[in-house]
Amino acid sequence: MTKISRALVFGLLAFSLTSSAQKKKDYTKYVNPFIGTGGHGHTYPGAVVPFGMVQLSPDTRLEGWDGCSGYHYTDSVVYGFSHTHLSGTGIADYCDILFMPTTGKPQFKNTDYSSPFKKKNEFASPGYYKTTLDKYNINVELTASTRAGMHRYHYPSTKEANIIIDLKHRDQVLNSWVEIINDHEIRGYRESRSWANDQHVYFYAKFSKPFKAYGIAVNDELQDGLKKAEGKNIKLYIRFDNPGQVISKVGISSVSAEGALKNLDAEMPDFYFKKVQRAAKTQWVNALAKIELEGGGPEAKEEQSAAYGYGRPSDTKPADVDYGKRKRTIFYTALYHSMLSPNIYSDIDGQYRGMDQKIHTADGFNYYTVFSLWDTFRAEHPLLTLIDRKRTLDFIKSFLAIYDQQGLLPIWSLASNETYCMIGNHSIPVIVDAYAKGIRDFNAEKALDAMKASVNRNQFGLDSYRKNGAVLADKNQESVSKTLEYAYDDWCIAQFAKMLNKPVDYNEYIQRAQYWKNVQNKDNGFMQARVNGDWYKPFDPNEVNKNYVEGNAWQYSFLAPQDVNSLINRMGGKAGFSAKLNELFTTTAPLTGIKQSDITGLIGQYAHGNEPSHHMAYLFNFTDDADKTQFYVNRIMDEQYTDKPDGLAGNDDCGQMSAWYVMSALGIYNIAPGQQQFQIGLPQFESAVIHLENGKKFTILNSGSSVARNNIYLQGINLNKKAYNKLYLNYDDIANGGEFEVFTGRLANKIFMQDLEKSTSNITDNLIVPNPTITLLKTFAPPTQAEIKSNDMEADVIYYTTDGSTPTISSAVYSKAIPVTSKMIIKAIAVRNRKSSFVTEANF
Structure with missing residues (x-):
């Protein structure tokens, strides 16, 4: 090819790529x-x-x-x-x-x-x-x-x-x-x-x-x-x-x-x-333009603040910094990071190396790897379910291919190796959330079988979980965290079974979805480990120990997103729950116990640098203090994200930390993927247009952020030009396209907030009876005694045995402390309306 013709081809190609890129705004x-x-x-x-x-x-x-x-x-x-x-x-x-x-x-x-x-x-x-x-x-x-x-x-x-x-x-x-x-x-x-x-x-x-x-x-x-x-x-x-x-x-x-x-x-x-x-840039232009922003704050004269690590407004020490541009930089870099993984693993001809180390061919889809699911199921996958549905379908088909090759769904899949890193089975909520939101071009029956196979294996305390209604800490580390995350996955299976009209499976898994109650101490509201029939002692909610994954009791005690209303009831109602949640953010107590590098981004004991905390600021929406959701979400975005190299509060974890910012800056957040409801938070930009794959647009407007940076409280909400009276959006509200507008001000409008309909996250079917506890009492004189207590909010009858046999409703009824002798085995059940808890066992 001559230099002239080569230059001509290159020029035409460059013009074509440039013209293609110009069809969409360039946010790169x-x-x-x-x-x-x-x-x-x-x-x-x-x-x-x-x-x-x-x-x-x-x-x-x-x-x-x-x-x-x-x-x-x-x-x-x-x-x-x-x-x-x-x-x-x-x-x-x-x-x-x-x-x-x-x-x-x-x-x-x-x-x-x-x-x-x-x-x-x-x-x-x-x-x-x-x-x-x-x-x-x-x-x-x-x-x-x-x-x-x-x-x-x-x-x-x-x-x-x-x-x-x-x-x-x-x-x-x-x-x-x-x-x-x-x-x-x-x-x-x-x-x-x-x-x-x-x-x-x-x-x-x-x-x-x-x-x-x-x-x-x-x-x-x-x-x-x-x-x-x-x-x-x-x-x-x-x-x-x-x-x-x-x-x-x-x-x-x-x-x-x-x-x-x-x-x-x-x-x-x-x-x-x-x-x-240019071709790489064009791909990024098209990807980032799925969400088009304008605004984010006026141009402001600001100073650098060491306290926050980036510019803050000041009337006395001005420096030329465009605050709005910085926010857009944080947003689009976060969106960029959300699109770095999972990674395509199949070749151009569809061939890939599978989990069985054999060569397979992906038929009609791209096969992916690098599934950091313990992290990304929370915000990144819900984001991609909104803006990248075709790719989400490929993820699910990859999951099912992995199931064919290794007999269970991926946990943390890396280069066709199962690392078994982290806990839970969180490909399940990704599948269920996608199916609930209309992504259904896959074998749903096979997916349900894969889900059940994944949670019914005898690994990582799942056998203890099924046998005892909780992972017991006697033989299993990280027992509290595992119980909570297994219960959420089981709730997802229940929802999937319900959508597939499988009532038997639904009844089984909706009961298992409540097992979180068996590790929540109703007397103090904290999630605690169960050891030898009792709570793990001594107990310090600030202590990082082997009972939790990269966290402590504070950072796990609000992790029941599938059953928030029950969690509220067990913490003393809305007022008690709100006070406990507020204490999470305001306590000055330091971390104790094991030094854990993943626990970062602390606001009180809320740890934004690690994923289990990510939904918690949105839980105020379930109380009469919903304005605190706006306050804390705004504070997290303001303090935990900057446009500097150290601008993330912790590991980005394959895009989860970044995806949290994207969703929160849009003003919507799904605390429990699989649910149709997005919590309303605080939109950060004057205008955010989400381009949906069905050709429709959903526009989010903040009519207050351009007025003053301190406008962080909702004063009014419109959906499609009409007054809106809910603290959540349904998925269909977004998928159908339209315009969502919030009005913000400097002061909390509690009257307006209380008039809004709260979200619901409540399990009401096949309710369980929580397991009782057996506590060895400290006495000054023999005999040593054991006390059996109900862990339910309602009155239970407790039956027990001391000879090692399994108690039934024909066993002795507990009424007072039991003298304990050497080598005694006490077993107890709590019964309400002829329904029994699991057996609690203590060996002395």
């Missing part, structure tokens, strides 16, 4: 990929397209908790640029197939070939990254398609321009190989173990110019004449003679080197870097 200018790369956000700044298989990014940190993504903003040395990265996780993995341009004699130890770099030379935007390697005076640019990455290196004048390819980088290598195909092409493979026990990555690389020399190092020693090598420490170099600019394009696959080549040729048929970069 508000995305700052460095947000979350500092502090404990664990994000990366490199080049990626929405949900892409390739995340081409610099690696600056090889170990440590804050090196989980391979990059930390405070670092000043880069080891190279690898093709896979995890966004916001709390465990390290990926960073596969490292490329590093160098000059001079090839070096194979990362401490030798690494280079310093300066922050002032770094730049990142959606789909693009660049930096300068100070050691070599090489300018590096990166961009990506879905399954391939492209590097552009600008070398100084030198006859020794190298690219080091390191297959040993970071993780434990189980096996690897590399092969020189010709002077333009290389292919290879790496099998590694880290968080994923057995990860397979094939790659195929092509170079825009022929390399003049190459060498393969085995165990860091060059081997003469090798064109192919295999082992656990394989590295190589290729050398160009004064090339000026070299472009490398690299396809990856979990299936084969041939699959990587197919991916590469399909997505990057040429070496036009700008074309790939």
Whole structure:
């Protein structure tokens, strides 16, 4: 192709891509990929397209908790640029197939070939990254398609321009190989173990110019004449003679080197870097424009405040900062982070490596991996169910394929490995929420079978949960958290069974959905572990201990989103519940017990840096103090998110921390995915237009935020130009399109709030009788005695035995403390209206 015709083709293509992008507003200018790369956000700044298989990014940190993504903003040395990265996780993995341009004699130890770099030379935007390697005076640019990455290196004048390819980088290598195909092409493979026990990555690389020399190092020693090598420490170099600019394009696959080549040729048929970069940007323009914002606050003169970490308004020390722009930056970066994972894992031809490590073909859908479900079921998946329904359907089809391959739904699926990380079975609420909201083009009967198989296995205390109505702490760690999250998953199964007209399944699982009552101490309102028939003692609600997952009793005592009204009743009604919830946010008591790095973003004992707290500010909507939802949601957004590298309160956890901000800034939040109700919070922008896949638009207006920044309380609500009297929106209100408008002011309008209809989250079918407790009393003189107490809000009759037999309604009725003798086994049940609790057992 002549230079003229090539320029013409490139120009027409660029015009086409630009014209396509102009159809939608370009919000990529508000995305700052460095947000979350500092502090404990664990994000990366490199080049990626929405949900892409390739995340081409610099690696600056090889170990440590804050090196989980391979990059930390405070670092000043880069080891190279690898093709896979995890966004916001709390465990390290990926960073596969490292490329590093160098000059001079090839070096194979990362401490030798690494280079310093300066922050002032770094730049990142959606789909693009660049930096300068100070050691070599090489300018590096990166961009990506879905399954391939492209590097552009600008070398100084030198006859020794190298690219080091390191297959040993970071993780434990189980096996690897590399092969020189010709002077333009290389292919290879790496099998590694880290968080994923057995990860397979094939790659195929092509170079825009022929390399003049190459060498393969085995165990860091060059081997003469090798064109192919295999082992656990394989590295190589290729050398160009004064090339000026070299472009490398690299396809990856979990299936084969041939699959990587197919991916590469399909997505990057040429070496036009700008074309790939523009195409990546166009994907991001289209993705981010699903939510179009305007406003967010007037341009204000502000000062930097160390207390908040970013600009605050001031009348006395002005500095030119556009507060509205900063809020839009936080929002669109959060939306961007919400679209980084899960990641496509199937090749361009549909092939992928399954959980059984066999090669499968996805028929009519993309197969995905990186499902951080304990985190993302709460806000990220409900967000995607609103704005990316086709992809959500692909997620569900991926879940069912995983079920076919491993016999249960994914818990934390990574590179077709089940990590079993975190607790619960939270692909279930993702499926149920999607089905409830009309995403139904999948085998629902099979999905129900998969759900039941997943929660009825004997693993992680599920057997104790089914046998005792709670996971008991005697033999199971994290028992309180497991009970609560299992109960929520069971509620989801009940809702799914109800939609499928399965009354037997519904009755079973709606009863199990209430097992949270068996770990809630009605006397103090806290969720506590059960040990030997009694509550775990000594009890300190501030203590982080083995009974909870990354939290304490404060951070788990409001985790029954499927049954909030019952939770309220068991905490003394609306007033008592509201007081307890307010104490969560206002207590000055510090954390005690185990030091847990995930518990961050504290407001009182509310921990926004970790997911179990994420719905709690919205629970005031169920009380007569709904204005506190607006107050605390606004405070969380204001204090826990900034536009700085450390602008996230904790790990982004594959986008959950960011998705919470997106939903909350829109002013709607689903506290229990599977429910149709979105809690109304506090919209942050004058206008937010959600473009739905059915072609309709749902517009959210805040008619107060442009007046004053302190307008954080609702004064009035309209839906489609008519007064609206509810504190929640139904999903259909959004899906049908329309206009939702709130009016805000500086002072809480409690009269208006009390007149609004509250949301309901209440289980009324097949009610359980909570398990009684058996407590050994402290007495000054023998005999030692045991007390049996009901844990129900209503009067129960308690029956017990002391000979180890199972109590029935024919057993002794408890009326006073029981003398305890050596080796006695006391068993008790609580009965109301001829319905029994589970058996509580204490061994003395």
